[in-house]
Amino acid sequence: MDIDKIINDIISEILKYIKPTKEEYEKLLGIYEFVRDRIAKCIEGHFAEITLQGSVAKDTFIRGESDIDIFVLFNPTKYEDKWFEENFLPKIVNCFKEFKSIIQYAAHPYITLYVDGVEVNIVPAYKVSSPQQIKSAVDRTPFHTSYINSKLSERQKDEVRVFKYLLKSWNIYGAEIETRGFSGYLTELLIVAYGSLSELLKAATTWIPFKTCIDIEKYYPSTRDCLRKFRRSVFIVVDPVDKERNVAAAVSLKSFSIFKLLASAFLRKPTIELFSSAPRETLDTQELVNLVNKRSEDINSCILGIEYEVLNKVPDIVWGQLRRAERVLRNVLKSYGEKYIYIDTWLSKDLQKAIIFIEILGCKNKYHLHIGPPAYETINALNFIIKNSDAIVGPWIEENGRLYCLRRKRYDYATIIRNALENINLTALKMTKIISDDELDLLPLNDNEFRVWFTEFLMRKKISKLGKIPILKL
Amino acid sequence: MDIDKIINDIISEILKYIKPTKEEYEKLLGIYEFVRDRIAKCIEGHFAEITLQGSVAKDTFIRGESDIDIFVLFNPTKYEDKWFEENFLPKIVNCFKEFKSIIQYAAHPYITLYVDGVEVNIVPAYKVSSPQQIKSAVDRTPFHTSYINSKLSERQKDEVRVFKYLLKSWNIYGAEIETRGFSGYLTELLIVAYGSLSELLKAATTWIPFKTCIDIEKYYPSTRDCLRKFRRSVFIVVDPVDKERNVAAAVSLKSFSIFKLLASAFLRKPTIELFSSAPRETLDTQELVNLVNKRSEDINSCILGIEYEVLNKVPDIVWGQLRRAERVLRNVLKSYGEKYIYIDTWLSKDLQKAIIFIEILGCKNKYHLHIGPPAYETINALNFIIKNSDAIVGPWIEENGRLYCLRRKRYDYATIIRNALENINLTALKMTKIISDDELDLLPLNDNEFRVWFTEFLMRKKISKLGKIPILKL
Structure with a gap:
């Protein structure tokens, strides 16, 4: 068929x-x-x-x-x-x-x-x-509307609806900072560019991040010129109404990747099931507490929650600051040698409260593997050896020539986090507490919407649905 | 001064x-x-x-x-x-x-x-x-002897002695497979090349692995030509007696790096103390047992020993096979996702018995972090998702676009090791047992020489001496 x-x-x-x-x-x-x-x-x-x-x-x-x-x-x-x-x-x-x-x-x-x-x-x-x-970005909107209406047939508009619905199902619809996905105008332009959803999906499987430029009005003589213009963009769709503007500027590598995966999975086994993301099994309060405890025992991980009261309730401002805080935390923890960190943030529907959750794998290990420079890069190597000469184990040189040592952890995560967050100015947020995994009763576990979110934070099962579509054989 | x-x-x-x-x-x-x-x-x-x-x-x-x-x-x-x-x-x-x-x-x-x-x-x-x-390699020896005698003054010969002594102190003297260090002839040629130990040490700090060619007789028109000829060598010293031969062919990246570090440390703070490697504190039997247990508790690591009876007692043959077994084990364990492995082998002085020791960090964690391909490399990514759709956590996409999941470990290290070693033909060795860290009484803990070695296996403190030389300030 x-x-x-x-x-x-x-x-x-x-x-x-x-x-x-x-x-x-x-x-x-x-x-x-x-x-x-x-x-x-x-x-x-x-x-x-x-x-x-x-x-x-x-x-x-x-x-x-x-x-x-x-x-x-x-x-x-x-x-x-x-x-x-x-x-x-x-x-x-x-x-x-x-x-x-x-x-x-x-x-x-x-x-x-x-x-x-x-x-x-x-x-x-x-x-x-x-x-x-135009004097401000909103003045551009009427031109977008005219452009789309001049380009899309009724059938194509229906395909835009289906495309939007697919993206919504996977939480990658919308250019807001929370999502960093595909805006409405972007979905419309992609149907303009490829003519139909089916052609769009086929094309998407070949897209390469940072290397794909869709220039409907051919403003740029070559893809190379277009890429040079929008150098840091994961994905580029030149605005037909303004060649200086990348309509896909907000698309994150993650959203881009999810869409590519969706497109591939769908083409391999087109099924209506892909129009909803994995059915989340939502755990109840006791199950969540048990899961956190088990996780901690089984992989020495810990889960920390940084709770904020939200002062400024404009979503893009709140999410902008929350994502910035996530980045800072990720970098600070990495600088302490914590390599495996998972961070995500829950924001209550009423925008009153936000909690940044961090899972640190192996955080309960008492020692810490420090990876040094190659031993033959002598200046850095000697510095590393001097700095770590009192390590519990090493420094030693591996076969690959690199230095390693094991040091006792001498830091407290809550302090690191507090210090890191004090140094950034989050005007929309006020930190209320840091919740450790033996204080789970401080979490809003009675809030069903929170439990749904927290289950996904712990299980991360959403995209696994792409691997479970029946008869999806490679 | x-x-x-x-x-x-x-x-x-x-x-x-x-x-x-x-x-x-x-x-x-x-x-x-x-x-x-x-x-x-x-x-x-x-x-x-x-x-x-x-x-x-x-x-x-x-x-x-x-x-x-x-x-x-x-x-x-x-x-x-x-x-x-x-x-x-x-x-x-x-x-x-x-x-x-x-x-x-x-x-x-x-x-x-x-x-x-x-x-x-x-x-x-x-x-x-x-x-x-020449008909065999030994026929070359008389030419080496004549060459060295024609080039080195009495003073330079004394400097060769000191150089050899330095290398011996740090276990990087000798081209045998056990050491993969600097042969006697190589030490002599390096003094020929640089004139004195002090000039040699200065030069060594600038050596770059895979990029250094010392061609005393200028057989090659340029370093580039020389590097092209000896492409895979960490370090190249062209034999003045045979331009096809790299006298430093046996030098490993590790030995090379240790010598570079030594040279730098010595030039920063010339001290006679560097003429002996770190004084090993040797632990007694009970201390060793305690240390292994503590290590296991503190970082979820485990230590395994693979004991061999040595059948063929030619050191280079035994060490060749032991190092090959180490490489195979390292690769097999990595393929199971064990990233932090430390392997070394003890061979008894009488060459009767060998034990390959492996420390696997985090081996007692019940889950395992699998790192997948970038999610935007769709074919590999979908395969990863399908393969891991039953993972305990994930697969999920990180900000960097890469896929990860946590899976329950379903393997037994002793079995993996046994299977891996069955597939390689170690004619000089016969496996007698695999010793786990709750069977330390099976180790030759009464043998002082073993305890010295095992202490260093656990502590890896040798090169830390380079960071502890008094007044060695950067």
């Missing part, structure tokens, strides 16, 4: 569940028109245009998962950012005062309204005649 | 202890003349020449440590190897029957006589007019 046929059957099957219904379209359109008309009245004479943007405007959204993005465009010669903040935002909030509203300050301020259970984002922006004239 | 002056003072001091006395010279010469004359009578009419070779002939030996090497040269057109074995050896043994004698079969057969407490080696060889015409 033809692989494209199988894939198309799967796409059709998925679409039954995720393609928005006629009722949903009507409801969203109704809300849009209602909000648009009220904005128009509310700031009459000020705006240049009120437009629908985002996945509703592009019709690439998934059933039940759409926000409505309304961009209110202003003449850039007449209005300034200051006016948005001081006049536009308060006026809009006031005009919609029967609805719940939140003023969001990310890179650019906007308002989120909750109308009939739907999130409506009202974003002030400038109306410019070309992407080269 | 001038460094060369300090070094010369140290050399003078060392020479007081190691330069042969007049009495020793007279005794050795007397023995040589006695043996020579008797050989001449014994095989009258057969030989072409009887000559003194080796370190006595070159006068580069250390007090009390000399063998006498007597080469009996034959006309290559009249005699064959077969004649040496069938006629020469029995005749000589018979002529010296009041002395203890051993017929040695290494690459070339020869006789060792014990005369007045001195080892006298009687080696049959061919008299050839140039090194290009």
